[in-house]
Amino acid sequence: MTQILKTSVHHTRTVILAVSTAFTLASCANNGTKEDAQPIDQKDYPTLATVEYVIECMNKNGGQNYTNLYQCTCQFDRFSKKMTYDEFSQAVVFRNLKSMPGETGAVFRDPPQAKIMRDKLKAAQTQARSECDISHNAANQ
Secondary structure, eight states: OHHHHHHHHHHHHHHHHHHHHHHHHHHOOOOOOOGSSOOOOOOOOOOHHHHHHHHHHHHHHTTSSHHHHHHHHHHHHHHHHOOOHHHHHHHHHHHHHHHHHHHOOOOOHHHHHHHHHHHHHHHHHHHHHHHHTTOOGGOOO
């Protein structure tokens, strides 16, 4: 009989703890409606794009170390305030594919928008590099 009471008390405590935890978690959940949602800032960059940018910057500036991490993160933060993610994506495509030969490359090389976006990216990165004390070894970044 004592064993049954101990098991029953233990089971009751477990159930109370589980219910208490469930209520706590439920009260932490976002019960807002769609109207309560915050609009997404157009300048928000996906985490993957941020990480790729910082790693590329670090590699172009001598490798992955804390000094480069801080400087490249600073650079990313500064330049990303000047360009939306969509602008950045377009500029990178135009920059990376402008040397493609022939008519196919002309799509990325010749339109006025391509030059505007490449120039905007270069200017934003150059200013960010100078503000964050990044050497000019990565001028072609």
